[in-house]
Amino acid sequence: MTDRVLIADDEPNIVVSLSFMLKREGYEVLVAPDGTQALAMIRGERPRLVLLDAAMPGMSGFEVCEAVRADPELSGIRILMLTAKGRDTDIARGMGAGADAYVTKPFSTRDLIVRIREMLA
Template sequence: MNGQVNARAGASGKAGEKVLIADDEPNIVVSLEFMMKREGFHVLVARDGLGALEAIRREHPRLVLLDATMPGMTGFDVCEAVRSDVDTRDTRIVMLTAKGRETDKARGVGAGADAYVTKPFSTRDLVQTVKEMMARDAAE
């Protein structure tokens, strides 16, 4: 599915409230997609790193839930590419990963992630983090 992105709008999804879920694990995607749509976000899905980067550049989501380990291009690499591009550098990025060592967290933050969440995680807590980040953006 290299480069393939699916877009699905939530019931009350609004333009400008796009969230990209970039993960190659179908169960995580389904769970996150359900939660984000329920909160009214317009949900985009990418199944690999290259697809995520292409979607970010094309769709300009406000926030990306980015798996650190994906085929083709790692989430760390995607994050660095997003931060180095003037057109995408303001995109909020929440890194999602099973890599919980301090060195991994430092790599995620060093790549430019706004938050670093280790798997397994509470979808409810993650949704709250997303909502807080969106509210902070709106207030700025």
């Protein structure tokens, strides 16, 4: 079975490059352009991993993360915050919201793929 990964980001360039990279690695890719759609897709599609931007229209990535962690049925879903918000307070907020990992933009695609593989292993 192919692992399903949701990219929740409102930046088209990021979505295109991440989609290409993940599909090349053999993952099934879902995309949500805002936090509200991301949460709906997480509930409906049950991806194994969510790459979640902190700053999105609708709900922020932090709010999406908190909502997922508050739902026991979604407890197995891994969340990697992938965001430009790199201050210590942002990282603490993301980890406090329940993220499994926090990566700041710009990021190394090679390092990110290694991290994704580890999280899905």
